[in-house]
Amino acid sequence: MIHIVTGGSGSGKSAFAEEQIVNLQGDVRIYIATMYPFDEESRRRVERHRRMRAGKRFETVECYTHLEELKIPKGADVLLECMSNLTANEMYQEGGAGENTCEAVCRGIDALAAQAENLVVVTNEVFSDGITYDRETQRYLKYLGTINQYLARIADSVTEVVYGIPVRIKEE
């Protein structure tokens, strides 16, 4: 089962995504963290998410780039958070996929889906603020939008979380 969870900033999408994995009641839960802790603010965010997951039996695996090379135990329920970070990492980190980010990320998801019993992927709605961005940011929006469309295509279900309320946009 592949379930994509999307939503805006501070919408409660992480809490919802964690709940989906916990409700499966599987034995092995893997959390794939993609946010590279490059400053104090990002370290605080990582810490907040770690506290949210505490007691839910997740094993945390960090993966900033090259998702397709990641090996996980058979039969695991996997939560990957968040596609917006993974995409930025592939685009901008040294050794990342750069111009080939979309292909690299989608291949990575395919490889992960083939290994996982169930896969929940958190992504992010960052496309609706009416600001005209510089070319580089527009390229990022295009890549993330393309990846999100691919995810929704291969997913069994897609949920947008709006202020903690799950709105189903693709039903299983």
Add this chain to the structure above:
Amino acid sequence: MKMVIGGAYQGKLAYARNTWKDAGKLLDGAVCSWEELKDCGIVCHLEEFIRRGLADGLPMRELPEYFKKENPDVILVCREIGYGIVPMDAFEREYREAVGRICTQLAAMSDEVHRVVCGIGTVIK
């Protein structure tokens, strides 16, 4: 408690006034005080109220409990602002996230949440 949410200029307030015709006094979050929130029917521009409070260093995360205690039947109209690229400016980041967290708590307290797009409301809770 009820909430009407949606993007800018989607007709959220008109929708709210049309849906609850006897809602009572309307307050504008861009100018009203905490005290006034106790005695009103509708608050519009809740995002502006949150923004002003953050700029003044007020404990805005207490706002949901304040409504629950002081005005539990209020209708709240708030713009969704969390659907863009993470802002470069630290205050803008804080504002964006605070509106999300506060509205998530308010939505949990609300018995109805309506989301308005192009003037058309969808009841999502």
